[in-house]
Amino acid sequence: MAKHETPLLDQLESGPWPSFVTDIKRQAEKKPECWDILGVLELSYKERITHWKHGGIVGVFGYGGGIVGRYVDLPKRFPGVEHFHTIRVAQPASKYYSTANLRQMMDLWEKHGSGMTNFHGSTGDIILLGTRTENLEPFFWDLTHDMGQDLGGSGSNLRTPANCVGQSRCEWSCYDTEEACHHLTMHYQDEIHRPAFPYKFKFKFSGCPNDCVAAIARSDVSVIGTWRDEIRIDQAGVKEYVAGNYPANGGAHSGRDWGAFDIQKEVVDLCPTECMWMEGDELKIDDKECTR
Numbered sequence: 001m002a003k004h005e006t007p008l009l010d011q012l013e014s015g016p017w018p019s020f021v022t023d024i025k026r027q028a029e030k031k032p033e034c035w036d037i038l039g040v041l042e043l044s045y046k047e048r049i050t051h052w053k054h055g056g057i058v059g060v061f062g063y064g065g066g067i068v069g070r071y072v073d074l075p076k077r078f079p080g081v082e083h084f085h086t087i088r089v090a091q092p093a094s095k096y097y098s099t100a101n102l103r104q105m106m107d108l109w110e111k112h113g114s115g116m117t118n119f120h121g122s123t124g125d126i127i128l129l130g131t132r133t134e135n136l137e138p139f140f141w142d143l144t145h146d147m148g149q150d151l152g153g154s155g156s157n158l159r160t161p162a163n164c165v166g167q168s169r170c171e172w173s174c175y176d177t178e179e180a181c182h183h184l185t186m187h188y189q190d191e192i193h194r195p196a197f198p199y200k201f202k203f204k205f206s207g208c209p210n211d212c213v214a215a216i217a218r219s220d221v222s223v224i225g226t227w228r229d230e231i232r233i234d235q236a237g238v239k240e241y242v243a244g245n246y247p248a249n250g251g252a253h254s255g256r257d258w259g260a261f262d263i264q265k266e267v268v269d270l271c272p273t274e275c276m277w278m279e280g281d282e283l284k285i286d287d288k289e290c291t292r
């Protein structure tokens with residue numbers, strides 16, 4: 001597993017952003033199989049076709065998901081990625097970690113795999129990229145016995161449920177998203193580990209309609225917090241906004257001039273049911289017509 005010539009990939013390191021090519025090169029110094037990821041990708045850039053096969057099924061005994069099979073179709077030329085399976089590890093609620101836990105996880109992954117990671121996959125899991133079939137059971141044993149952590153969902157399983165930080169950090173949260181996510185994760189363990197559906201199935205939990213986990217776009221069961229009583233309006237706050245005494249977008253636009261705040265254009269006219277209006281300097285809402 002030697003270094004390959006990769007002129008096309010090398011060019012990607014020249015841009016202004018952090019480069020995955022640089023990251024993989026750094027990891028390859030420690031784990032030489034990573035040179036072959038770069039080698040096979042360079043070849044794909046040249047030939048304009050992927051050299052990853054559709055994996056087939058790999059996994060650990062008793063589970064029907066959590067590992068995604070990956071094999072390269074040129075194993076003689078790229079032996080380091082002959083097998084390069086992806087492991088999904090269920091993330092903690094809201095993705096809070098201790099550094100001790102992360103270090104232990106990385107030590108485990110350097111021991112059994114390539115050390116390449118993706119924090120996190122779109123679904124939410126910790127994604128560990130690249131290991132051989134024979135390493136799966138030893139990794140799984142250590143993960144579950146030494147770390148008390150578990151695989152996530154893949155394929156036609158219930159996917160690892162995910163939540164926004166909710167009331168652990170956010171003042172907008174209308175319910176305890178972590179509790180709901182944890183509870184349903186425990187309740188549906190069987191479905192997370194064994195495929196029960198004809199295709200993937202996802203739960204996501206957002207504490208309020210800001211929907212920071214994009215539950216409505218990305219899950220089959222979207223649980224989004226909303227308020228039960230009528231909308232309360234801080235009229236003094238409205239006046240301050242209209243007078244321009246609050247910075248636009250909480251200060252996120254600082255340094256740029258977006259012009260004076262226009263409550264009619266930026267708030268009232270955006271209501272889909274047109275149930276808001278201004279009466280003098282007071283904001284009014286017809287609660288019956290609010291469909292949030």
Ligand code: HEM
Nearest residue numbers: 050052053068088118120121122123124125127129154155
């Ligand atoms: C080293 C190269 C690769 C990286 C970094 C990578 C990264 C990822 C990530 C981050 C996810 C999402 C996991 C989640 O959201 O929970 C994923 C899933 C997936 N990737 Fe890759 N991937 C690689 C190679 C490939 C290849 C070569 C293919 C296809 C030929 C592929 C096809 C897929 C598919 C189909 C899924 C979804 C699996 C499922 O739903 O069960 N990946 N990959």
Ligand code: HEM
Nearest residue numbers: 120121122123124125159200202204213214217218219220
């Ligand atoms: C109109 C066509 C398509 C629609 C509507 C669609 C829709 C979706 C949706 C809703 C998700 C879930 C996203 C999330 O959980 O964040 C997803 C994930 C995914 N789709 Fe598609 N998709 C389409 C076409 C494709 C095609 C053509 C491919 C592959 C060539 C593909 C590969 C994937 C993969 C690999 C994922 C998992 C990504 C991840 O979890 O990180 N999709 N797609």
Ligand code: SF4
Nearest residue numbers: 164170173207208212
């Ligand atoms: S969805 Fe709402 S409650 Fe959850 S983090 Fe975003 S703003 Fe806060």
Ligand code: SF4
Nearest residue numbers: 271272273290291292
């Ligand atoms: S329907 Fe109108 S008033 Fe109700 S939450 Fe949406 S924008 Fe606000």
